[in-house]
Amino acid sequence: MGIKWDEFFITGDPLILGSQIAILLTMIGAVAGITYLKKWKYLWTEWLTTVDHKKIGIMYIISAVLMFFRGGMDGLLMKAQTSRPEMEFLNSQHYNEIFTTHGVIMILFMAMPFLIGLMNVVIPLQIGARDVAFPQLNALSFWLFFSGAMLFNISFVIGGSPDAGWTSYFPLAGKEFSPGIGNNYYAVALQIAGIGTLMTGINFIVTILKMRTKGMTLMKMPMFTWTTFVTSILIVAAFPIFTVALALMTFDRLYGTHFFTVSGGGMDMLWANLFWLWGHPEVYIVALPAFGIFSEVIATFSRKSLFGYKSMVFSILGIALLSMVVWVHHFYTMGSGPAVNSFFSITTMAIAIPTGVKMFNWLFTMRKGRIKITSAMLWALAFVPCFVIGGVTGVMLAMGAADYQYHNTLFLVAHFHYVLIPGVVFAVFAGLYYWWPKMFGFMLNEKLGKWHFWLFVIGFNVTFMPMFFLGLNGAVRRAYTYSAESGFAPLFMLSAIGSIVLAAGFAVFCYNIYWSIRYADRNISSDPWDARTLEWSTASPVQFYNFAKLPEVKSLDPFWHMKKKNEGLTLHDSEIEEIHMPSNSWLPIYMGVIFGIAGFFLVFEWHIAAAVAGIGIFAGLIIRSFDYNEGFHVSKEEIHRIENAWRKTEGEVHDHVS
Amino acid sequence: MSAKVDTSLPLEYQTEQDRMNILGFWVFLGAEIVLFATLFGVYGVLYERFAGGPTHKDIFVIKDVMIQTVLLLTSSFTMGIAIFEMRRHNLKGLITWLVITLALGAGFLFMEINEFIHYAHEGATMQTSAFLSSLFVLLGTHGAHVTLGIGWATMVIIQLLKRGLTPTTARKTFIIGLYWHFLDVVWIFIFTFVYLKGLVA
Numbered sequence: 001m002g003i004k005w006d007e008f009f010i011t012g013d014p015l016i017l018g019s020q021i022a023i024l025l026t027m028i029g030a031v032a033g034i035t036y037l038k039k040w041k042y043l044w045t046e047w048l049t050t051v052d053h054k055k056i057g058i059m060y061i062i063s064a065v066l067m068f069f070r071g072g073m074d075g076l077l078m079k080a081q082t083s084r085p086e087m088e089f090l091n092s093q094h095y096n097e098i099f100t101t102h103g104v105i106m107i108l109f110m111a112m113p114f115l116i117g118l119m120n121v122v123i124p125l126q127i128g129a130r131d132v133a134f135p136q137l138n139a140l141s142f143w144l145f146f147s148g149a150m151l152f153n154i155s156f157v158i159g160g161s162p163d164a165g166w167t168s169y170f171p172l173a174g175k176e177f178s179p180g181i182g183n184n185y186y187a188v189a190l191q192i193a194g195i196g197t198l199m200t201g202i203n204f205i206v207t208i209l210k211m212r213t214k215g216m217t218l219m220k221m222p223m224f225t226w227t228t229f230v231t232s233i234l235i236v237a238a239f240p241i242f243t244v245a246l247a248l249m250t251f252d253r254l255y256g257t258h259f260f261t262v263s264g265g266g267m268d269m270l271w272a273n274l275f276w277l278w279g280h281p282e283v284y285i286v287a288l289p290a291f292g293i294f295s296e297v298i299a300t301f302s303r304k305s306l307f308g309y310k311s312m313v314f315s316i317l318g319i320a321l322l323s324m325v326v327w328v329h330h331f332y333t334m335g336s337g338p339a340v341n342s343f344f345s346i347t348t349m350a351i352a353i354p355t356g357v358k359m360f361n362w363l364f365t366m367r368k369g370r371i372k373i374t375s376a377m378l379w380a381l382a383f384v385p386c387f388v389i390g391g392v393t394g395v396m397l398a399m400g401a402a403d404y405q406y407h408n409t410l411f412l413v414a415h416f417h418y419v420l421i422p423g424v425v426f427a428v429f430a431g432l433y434y435w436w437p438k439m440f441g442f443m444l445n446e447k448l449g450k451w452h453f454w455l456f457v458i459g460f461n462v463t464f465m466p467m468f469f470l471g472l473n474g475a476v477r478r479a480y481t482y483s484a485e486s487g488f489a490p491l492f493m494l495s496a497i498g499s500i501v502l503a504a505g506f507a508v509f510c511y512n513i514y515w516s517i518r519y520a521d522r523n524i525s526s527d528p529w530d531a532r533t534l535e536w537s538t539a540s541p542v543q544f545y546n547f548a549k550l551p552e553v554k555s556l557d558p559f560w561h562m563k564k565k566n567e568g569l570t571l572h573d574s575e576i577e578e579i580h581m582p583s584n585s586w587l588p589i590y591m592g593v594i595f596g597i598a599g600f601f602l603v604f605e606w607h608i609a610a611a612v613a614g615i616g617i618f619a620g621l622i623i624r625s626f627d628y629n630e631g632f633h634v635s636k637e638e639i640h641r642i643e644n645a646w647r648k649t650e651g652e653v654h655d656h657v658s
Numbered sequence: 659m660s661a662k663v664d665t666s667l668p669l670e671y672q673t674e675q676d677r678m679n680i681l682g683f684w685v686f687l688g689a690e691i692v693l694f695a696t697l698f699g700v701y702g703v704l705y706e707r708f709a710g711g712p713t714h715k716d717i718f719v720i721k722d723v724m725i726q727t728v729l730l731l732t733s734s735f736t737m738g739i740a741i742f743e744m745r746r747h748n749l750k751g752l753i754t755w756l757v758i759t760l761a762l763g764a765g766f767l768f769m770e771i772n773e774f775i776h777y778a779h780e781g782a783t784m785q786t787s788a789f790l791s792s793l794f795v796l797l798g799t800h801g802a803h804v805t806l807g808i809g810w811a812t813m814v815i816i817q818l819l820k821r822g823l824t825p826t827t828a829r830k831t832f833i834i835g836l837y838w839h840f841l842d843v844v845w846i847f848i849f850t851f852v853y854l855k856g857l858v859a
Contacts (some may be wrong), residue, residue: 095745133678134678134679134682135681196854198689201689202682202685202686203682205677205682205685206681206685209679209681210674210677210681236685236688236689236692237688237689237692238687238692239689240692240693240696241692241693241696242691243693244693244696244697245696247795248700248795251784251795255784255785256784256785257784257785257791257794257795258709258785258788258791259700259704259788259791259792259795261788263709263786264709264786264791265704265707265708265709265787265788265789266704266707266788266791267703267704267707267788270700270704271755272702274696274700277696285763389740467824481849609701617691619811622813625813625814625817625830626813626817628826
């Protein structure tokens, strides 16, 4: 086993020592706080063992905000290091670790859970269902994601961070060139989180296919439901590739196989191909639900039906199909020849067509609409021009021949930040402001929301716009410093200043959450935005069974038409029936913990300990197999009481469509 | 979530939750197809990279592989009979055929482990060359699936003995049946693209 205890905790760097102390104090503080407030039982029964899709969604979102903080700190450290030429704030090794964890955390532990969180909260409500198809599996998905995320996050204080980039290309990521255990964290933690994501994909496919309420045909589904459905299909089609790639990486690093090694007949570019066969669809796995959020927000605040609904659906399907056949554009310089590169150039550029269709549809939705400028709508408005910059530079990069110039420069880095920040981060902020009242029964402060918006958007542009020009001037990515003679200093400085504004925007967002929890008005309607889809037809915060009576859908924007025709809004006592709901379970969190422990041992290559923990995994599976808990029934009286509590309140009249 | 039972359908399809579980498992099998397709792809890239180590012809013993194939294909057939007995509500027949299926599966596993031991004696291990790495991981993944399937089906048999044929136990049996047939399909591809192709190369 060869345990090197002296290398167990990372020592010698004041930044990391500070983090270790901070982590320890936070943990002690959290445990002490919960104990003092006597909240352990509440935490266990209401949250940790819950199978309620809304609570699981909220846990996803909380984790995502925490991960946003971690990934953002990494970003700020990078910007500090490159703010001046020849800075000695971080050494090259530390810089390598930070850009690696920044990338992995932002994509897999921030963007994914943020979107999956919103999907969890919203999708069953939008399709008029009482939960997802497999509620306990849903909880397991969350706990596996959380376990993977925590395992990945402890790497920088215990054992060492992965340092081969978020793409972890071989041969660099192999044992030969990265002998430490850092990259084991990458292989194992992402595997655990990936299994959770795969199960989320399966769960949402079945939920959307089988659990839509009466009358909601596929072409009457809200756009966010459509995008979630297509994203789930992409997850099922792409994540197993990553599962295999990571498993082979684990074998190469732990057991001396020769898949990607330079010796023994291995092929390093095989890793790059497998990685991007998953990695490119992954970009659309995060972008498509974001497009869905914008569609909901723009339609609601333009007070119009979404323009070109059918073309929206077909462009989503087109994007999903194309996303599977563009992966080689990430490494034109591999040298696969002009024919191959041309093919992938063309498929890549073709993605601009369905995406362009969507852009025009959003613009036409707003045309002649009575637009309300709320915080959520602002994010959607800013998304359009910012994302177009990302898209157009994407078409530039798509040209195989020209890409030899842009490859590995900051131009590329600026491009994908212009795609992912407007395309995903703006979307999750829009979605969060929009659905916050549905989740918690009060709104986020709109004034602070606008501060958050302006600081973030201006900061974002000031940070990343200079990087286009730096890249065109030849500044390469992943370089920890540059010389004064290069002339890059002013733009790098500008970019660093922008990142501080960006961070200020995020800080206002956090303050907004705090302020709103303490002071926001609790006495709001369940439909504060005068919205169009079914999630707004029930209480805010949503009662645990979602709908006392499952709604019936006759058209697109069903809730809008229900309000307009004043039908289906009231509930007669005779319509109340007992509701069957699933019971809480301790198994998902147990599985998360045991997977985390087994993964941790595997990272350190303590195989006997990992095998023992592996027995725990099988024990969990066996217990689940013999678990015949059929759930419980909610009595009519309880439903009656809960429904009366919100329906009889002042202002709860659903007839204010003008 | 509804507990409505539609008795006109076969047992395993009678409740909405059971229908969803079966559809969910089909989607999962879709993911499994992608997983094995990737492993086949990797094997297809690396299968002639011997790095001076043994080649296909040096290590493959076609007679043993034929026996393995016959065992596994027969087990798929007996699994089919087991589900047929389930449809006839014949619990005893169902369990008998399930046990026969698992015995054949165990026979297959025994042969596969022997095959691996034989390879190791020939000096062909996972660490020898890229070809052998991809061979062992492809075969090993399939073998691990068979092992898991045997363990899982044993759990289902215990539940059948304890609870008899109910919509839930019938659904569990039906799903393990789907899984078992899937492993058989994967084996046909392994037999064709690994063993036969290796021998004619």
